[in-house]
Amino acid sequence: MALPTTASAPRPRASLGAVLWDLLTTVDHKKIGLMYAFVAFLSFAISGVLALLFRIQLWHPDNQFLTGSAFNQMITVHGAMMLFFFIIQAGLTGFGNYIVPLMLGERDVALPRVNAFSFWAFFFAVVLVTVSIFFGNVPQAGWTFYYPLSTSLGSAFYMSAILLLGVSSLLGNANFVATIYNLRAKGMTLWKMPMYVWSIFAASLLNLFTLAGLTAATMVTLLDIKLGLTLFDPALNGDPVLFQQFFWFYSHPTVYVMLLPYLGILAEIASTFARKPLFGYKAMVYAQMGIVLLGMLVWAHHMFTVGQSAIFQIAFAFTTALIAVPTGVKIFNLLGTLWGGKLVMKTPLYWVLGFIFNFLIGGITGVMLSMVPFDYHAQDSYFVVAHFHNVLMAGSGFGAFAGLYYWWPKFTGRMFDDRLGKLHFWLFLVGYLLVFIPQYFMGFLGMPRRYYTYPADVNGLIHLNQVSTIGAVVLTIGGLVWLWTMYKSLRSGPKAPANPWGGWTLEWATSSPPPPHNFDVKFPERFDSERPLYDWERQGLKPEPVDPKTIHLPNPSFWPVFTATALFVLFFGLAAFDWPNAWIWVGSLLTLAGLVGWALEPEYSHPVEHHTVTGKGQAWMGMAWFITSEIGLFAILIAGYLYLRLDGRALPPDERPELWLALVNTFFLVASSFVVHAAHHDLKEGQASPFKLGLLATIVLGVVFLGVQTYEFVTAYGHVPWTENLWMAAFFVIVGLHGLHVIIGASGLALAYLQALFGKLDRKQHGTLEAASMYWHLVDAVWLFIVVLFYVW
Amino acid sequence: MPRILWSVGATVLAIPALAHNVTILSDAPVNQEIAGLLVWVLVFSVIIFGVVAGALAYTVWKFRARPGDDELPPQVHGNDRMEIVWTLIPLLIVMVLFVLTAQTLVKLKRPVAGAMVVEAKGWQFWWDFQYPDEGLRTASELVIPVGQTVEVRITSGDVIHSFWPPSLTGKADAIPGEVNRLQFLATKPGNYYGYCAELCGDSHANMRFRILALERQDYDRFVEAYQAYTAPEPISPLEAQGKELFGAQCAACHTVKGTTARGVIGPDLSLFGLRTTLGSGVWENTPENLKRWIRDSAAMKPGSKMPTFPQLSDDDLEALTAYLYSLKLDGFDFAQLPRY
Numbered sequence A: 001m002a003l004p005t006t007a008s009a010p011r012p013r014a015s016l017g018a019v020l021w022d023l024l025t026t027v028d029h030k031k032i033g034l035m036y037a038f039v040a041f042l043s044f045a046i047s048g049v050l051a052l053l054f055r056i057q058l059w060h061p062d063n064q065f066l067t068g069s070a071f072n073q074m075i076t077v078h079g080a081m082m083l084f085f086f087i088i089q090a091g092l093t094g095f096g097n098y099i100v101p102l103m104l105g106e107r108d109v110a111l112p113r114v115n116a117f118s119f120w121a122f123f124f125a126v127v128l129v130t131v132s133i134f135f136g137n138v139p140q141a142g143w144t145f146y147y148p149l150s151t152s153l154g155s156a157f158y159m160s161a162i163l164l165l166g167v168s169s170l171l172g173n174a175n176f177v178a179t180i181y182n183l184r185a186k187g188m189t190l191w192k193m194p195m196y197v198w199s200i201f202a203a204s205l206l207n208l209f210t211l212a213g214l215t216a217a218t219m220v221t222l223l224d225i226k227l228g229l230t231l232f233d234p235a236l237n238g239d240p241v242l243f244q245q246f247f248w249f250y251s252h253p254t255v256y257v258m259l260l261p262y263l264g265i266l267a268e269i270a271s272t273f274a275r276k277p278l279f280g281y282k283a284m285v286y287a288q289m290g291i292v293l294l295g296m297l298v299w300a301h302h303m304f305t306v307g308q309s310a311i312f313q314i315a316f317a318f319t320t321a322l323i324a325v326p327t328g329v330k331i332f333n334l335l336g337t338l339w340g341g342k343l344v345m346k347t348p349l350y351w352v353l354g355f356i357f358n359f360l361i362g363g364i365t366g367v368m369l370s371m372v373p374f375d376y377h378a379q380d381s382y383f384v385v386a387h388f389h390n391v392l393m394a395g396s397g398f399g400a401f402a403g404l405y406y407w408w409p410k411f412t413g414r415m416f417d418d419r420l421g422k423l424h425f426w427l428f429l430v431g432y433l434l435v436f437i438p439q440y441f442m443g444f445l446g447m448p449r450r451y452y453t454y455p456a457d458v459n460g461l462i463h464l465n466q467v468s469t470i471g472a473v474v475l476t477i478g479g480l481v482w483l484w485t486m487y488k489s490l491r492s493g494p495k496a497p498a499n500p501w502g503g504w505t506l507e508w509a510t511s512s513p514p515p516p517h518n519f520d521v522k523f524p525e526r527f528d529s530e531r532p533l534y535d536w537e538r539q540g541l542k543p544e545p546v547d548p549k550t551i552h553l554p555n556p557s558f559w560p561v562f563t564a565t566a567l568f569v570l571f572f573g574l575a576a577f578d579w580p581n582a583w584i585w586v587g588s589l590l591t592l593a594g595l596v597g598w599a600l601e602p603e604y605s606h607p608v609e610h611h612t613v614t615g616k617g618q619a620w621m622g623m624a625w626f627i628t629s630e631i632g633l634f635a636i637l638i639a640g641y642l643y644l645r646l647d648g649r650a651l652p653p654d655e656r657p658e659l660w661l662a663l664v665n666t667f668f669l670v671a672s673s674f675v676v677h678a679a680h681h682d683l684k685e686g687q688a689s690p691f692k693l694g695l696l697a698t699i700v701l702g703v704v705f706l707g708v709q710t711y712e713f714v715t716a717y718g719h720v721p722w723t724e725n726l727w728m729a730a731f732f733v734i735v736g737l738h739g740l741h742v743i744i745g746a747s748g749l750a751l752a753y754l755q756a757l758f759g760k761l762d763r764k765q766h767g768t769l770e771a772a773s774m775y776w777h778l779v780d781a782v783w784l785f786i787v788v789l790f791y792v793w
Numbered sequence B: 001m002p003r004i005l006w007s008v009g010a011t012v013l014a015i016p017a018l019a020h021n022v023t024i025l026s027d028a029p030v031n032q033e034i035a036g037l038l039v040w041v042l043v044f045s046v047i048i049f050g051v052v053a054g055a056l057a058y059t060v061w062k063f064r065a066r067p068g069d070d071e072l073p074p075q076v077h078g079n080d081r082m083e084i085v086w087t088l089i090p091l092l093i094v095m096v097l098f099v100l101t102a103q104t105l106v107k108l109k110r111p112v113a114g115a116m117v118v119e120a121k122g123w124q125f126w127w128d129f130q131y132p133d134e135g136l137r138t139a140s141e142l143v144i145p146v147g148q149t150v151e152v153r154i155t156s157g158d159v160i161h162s163f164w165p166p167s168l169t170g171k172a173d174a175i176p177g178e179v180n181r182l183q184f185l186a187t188k189p190g191n192y193y194g195y196c197a198e199l200c201g202d203s204h205a206n207m208r209f210r211i212l213a214l215e216r217q218d219y220d221r222f223v224e225a226y227q228a229y230t231a232p233e234p235i236s237p238l239e240a241q242g243k244e245l246f247g248a249q250c251a252a253c254h255t256v257k258g259t260t261a262r263g264v265i266g267p268d269l270s271l272f273g274l275r276t277t278l279g280s281g282v283w284e285n286t287p288e289n290l291k292r293w294i295r296d297s298a299a300m301k302p303g304s305k306m307p308t309f310p311q312l313s314d315d316d317l318e319a320l321t322a323y324l325y326s327l328k329l330d331g332f333d334f335a336q337l338p339r340y
Helices: A016-025 A029-057 A068-103 A112-135 A156-182 A195-227 A240-251 A253-257 A260-274 A281-295 A310-322 A324-338 A347-369 A372-378 A382-412 A418-444 A461-492 A532-539 A559-576 A582-600 A618-646 A659-685 A688-719 A726-757 A767-792 B003-017 B029-062 B080-109 B216-228 B237-249 B287-295 B314-325
Strands: B116-123 B126-131 B136-139 B141-145 B150-156 B161-164 B172-174 B180-184 B190-196 B208-214
Touching: A016 A029, A029 A068, A029 A112, A029 A382, A029 A461, A068 A112, A068 A156, A068 A195, A068 A253, A068 A260, A068 A382, A112 A156, A112 A559, A156 A195, A156 A559, A156 A618, A195 A240, A195 A253, A195 A260, A195 A281, A195 A618, A195 A726, A240 A253, A240 A618, A253 A260, A253 A281, A253 A382, A260 A281, A260 A324, A260 A347, A260 A382, A281 A324, A310 A324, A310 A372, A310 B080, A324 A347, A324 B029, A324 B080, A347 A372, A347 A382, A347 A418, A347 B029, A372 A382, A372 B029, A372 B080, A382 A418, A382 A461, A418 A461, A559 A582, A582 A726, A618 A726, A618 A767, A659 A688, A659 A767, A688 A726, A688 A767, A726 A767, B029 B080, B029 B180, B116 B141, B116 B161, B116 B172, B126 B141, B136 B141, B136 B216, B141 B216, B150 B161, B150 B172, B172 B180, B208 B216, B237 B314, B287 B314
Parallel strands: B116 B150, B141 B208
Antiparallel strands: B116 B126, B126 B136, B150 B180, B161 B172, B161 B190, B190 B208
C-alpha cells in the first residue's frame, strides 16, 4: 500500500465501527503497542483498586469486610494482574512494541501479523481470568498457586489463562529478538543501539529461556485438576516441592523481565533530561547481560524454608548476593549519567529520581533477604511484601510511569500538564512510602502475608496497618490525579512537537504521533554512538526524503484476531469443563481454520524484497528464538523426571511401553526429518513437484508416527493408568507433550503444503516452510532423548 | 564482634519493636544469631544508603539546569576506573555478608544433641502436636521446657503450611509427604505466638498456634501428670450431661484421653480446660467464644471443617462448655504466662 507522505489534511472523524475494525485487524506495531499499554495500565488501575479494598479490610483485625475466600481472591487477582498483565506488559510489550522499531529506524517488527496475534492472545488471557468470576472459579490460591492448594481452589481458569499468555509472550519475545537481530537501520550495529532496545533484547531472551518453568508448573497443575495426571502428588510419591522448582525457575527470572525494560527506559530519560550521553554504556550492557545470566541461577532463594540441604541453600545464597553487583552497576551508571549534567526538572525525570531512591531501599532489603537465616523469618512475612513492592512498585512501576510520561507526547501528539504530572508523582511517592515502610516493621513484628486478620494484642501491629491503609488512600488519590492528567492532555493538551524533550534517539526524528510508515526520511548510514540525532547534528548529516512509492507496509489482517479468538474458545474449554468437551474440539478446528486463512493470505500486496541484517528470513529468525523456549520446556520437564527417577520416586512398572515399537516410530520420525530437509532443498532448486511430494511424505510419516503412538498410549494406559504409578504419569506428561508437538509440527508442514498447492510458496517466499521444518527437526531431536530416557533406560 | 556495636545496632533495629511482645529480635538464641547478622547488614546499609542517596540529593541540588542556559553540559561517556570501583566494592561487601551468612546457616542447621523431639502436623486450619517419646498429643498449643533445645518435625496432612513462631525462630514449611526440621530454644517461660506462614486456604489467617514454655520442673511435672491423666469424672449433673453430649456429637472427631472419645480427625481436646486459646490459637478461650464456636465455627473461622450444630440448645451448650472446661490438670494455669 502506497502512502501519502505529506501531513494529511483534517479528515472526517471515522465511525466507531471503522475504528474497531481497524484495531481488530491492524498489524501496525504502534497501535498494537498502544493496545498492550492500554490493557496493562487498565490492569494496574483495577488491581490497584483491589489493593485499596483489602487495605481497608486490614484497617482493623476485627473487620469483616473481606474475609476468607473473598480476601484470598482479592490478593490473588491483585498479584496476578499486577505481575502478568501490568508490569511485565507495560514496559516490554506495550512501550517496546511502539518504540523499538522507531528506535531502530524501521517500519515495523519482524513478524507483524504474529505481533497482532500475540496481542490478542494476551487480551484473551485477561478475558479468561475475568470470566472465571462467572463460573465461581476465581483464582484464590495466591498468584503463586502452590501445589496442592491450587488443585482444590479453582485455579483451572488461571492455569489456562497463563498457558495462553505463555503462547502470547513467547511469540512476542521471539518477535522482539528477531526484530532486533534482523531489522536495524543501515549502519546501526548492536553496540550502537539505544539502551532501551538492549533492555528489551535482554528481557526477551530471559523470558524465552525461562518461561518453560511456568509452563511446566501450570500445565502439570491443570492436568492434575482435569485428569489426575500429575508429577507432584505425594500420594503417588510425587513431590510438591518440584512444583516450586518449576515455578520459581521462571518466576524469579521474570522479576528481571519485569525490571530490565524499565532500567532501559530510565537510562533513556536520564540521558535526555541530563542533556548528556549515558555514563558507561558498555558497562550497562554487560551488567544487563550479567543480570540475565545470574537471574537464571537464583530461583531457589524463594524456597529457603522448604527444607533443602544447607549446601543447596548456601549455593543459592551466593548467587543471590552476587546479583546485587550488576544491579548496583546499573544504578551507579544511572547516577553517573545524571551527575555533572544539566537536569531539566520535568515529570519524567522525577520518576527516575524516585525510582533510584526507592530501588536503593529495595536493593538493600534484597541483600538482607539473601542472608538465609534472616530469610527464615522474612519469607512470607510483611518484610518480603514490603521488599518486592519496593522493587516492583516503586521500582518498575515508577519506571512504567516514567516511560508513560516520557513517550506520552509521542503516543498521543499532545503535551500534558507538567504540574499535574509532578503532583501525581509526589502523591505516589508519599503514598508508597506510607504503605510499605510500615510493612518492613510489621515483618519484624511477625506479621505473615496473606492474612485478612492479625492478632490485636501484638503492640504496634494495628497502628502500622492503619498507617499502611492511609497510604493506600493517598495512592488512590494519586491514581485519580493521574487519570485526570491523561484526560486533560487528551482533551485540551497543546500539540506536541516531534521532539519535545530534545531526545537523541530515532523515535524523536518523526512527527508526534508518527505516520503509519514511521518515517518520511531515509537516515544517514553512519552511527557513531547510541545517540544518532546528536551525532548527525554535529557531523552535519541530514536525513533525506524518501520516495513514498518505495514504502510498503504489511496489509491489515483479520486472521490473527480470528485465530486468537479460536484459541480462546479452546482454552476456555480447557478451563471451564471436563475434558474432552465440545469447546475444545470446536476451538481446535477454528484455530486450524484461522491458520489456513492466515497462511493463504499474502502479507504484502506487492511482492517485497526484505533486506535483513543477518540475511536470514524473518520467519527463520523468529522460529529459531521461539525454539529455545521449546527446548527449555522439554529440558525442565526431563530434569524433573530425572530427579523423580533418580530419587527412587518414579520407578517404571513391570509392564511398560515396548522398546521395539518406539524404535519403529523412531525410524518414521527420523526418516521424516531427512525427507523434509530434501524437500526444502528441492524448493530452493526450484523443483516444485519433488518438493511437494517430499513435503507430503513428511506429513504422512508424521501421521503414521502419531497413529502408532496412540495405539501405544491406549495399551499402556490399559496396563497401568497414570493415576497409579508416578513413572507412568511422567511418561504420559512428557511423551504426550511431545506427541502434541508432533501434531503442531505436522499442522505447520500441512500449512506449507497448502501454500505450495495454491502457488504461494516459492524460492523467496518460504517463511512458513522454513519455520515449520525447523520446528520439525526440533521435534525429531527431542524424540531421540525420549527414546533413551523412557524406553531404553 | 564488639559487644558495643552489637547493642547499638540491635537498639536501632529494635526501636519500633522495643515496646512490643512479639518480635524476631527477641533474646531467643536463634534470633540472637540472626540479629547478629542484621547488625552487619545494618552497618553496610547505612554506608551504602548514605553514599547513594547522598549522591542523588547532591546531584539534584547541584546539577539542575538554570533557566535560559541552553548549552549542553560536558558530554562525558563514562569512566572505566569508576566502573571497576563500583563493581568491586559492592562485590566485596556482598561477599563479606555471604560468608557470614554461610557460617550462621551451618551453625543453625547443626543438629543439637539431646534435643527434645516433637512432631507438628498442619491441617486446614490447625496444628496437631505429638510427643513421640512421651506418647502425648495436643493441638494448637505446644508445651515445651525452657532451656532445652526442641526439634520440631514438621509435616502436613493436606496442603502446604508453614510453621513460624517469630519470637523463637524462623519458619519451616509443612509439606505433605516430607518432614522438615526446626530447632529452637526458649530462654524464658512464656506464651509464644505462632503462625501458619504459607497460604493454605480460607482461614490461613486463623491457623495460628501457641508455644507454652514452662520452667523445667513445671514441664516435667506437666508431662508426668499428662501421661497419667484420664479425664476427670463429671462432678455435677451439668458436666455429666455435657459428657454425654460430647460422646454423641463430638467423639467421632475429637479425642479426650481416658474416655470413649477417640476421634483423630480433629484436635485432641484432652486438656481443653488448660487451653489459653481456641480456634487454633486465635480467640481467647472464654465460655462465650466457645459457645459461638460450637454452634457455628465457620462463622468465626471461614472454611472451618467442623460441622455446625444448630440443633444444640442453649442448655446443651452450657453443659458442653462445663464439661470441656473440666478437662484439665490440677495445679496448672497457662493463662498467667507472659505473651511473646
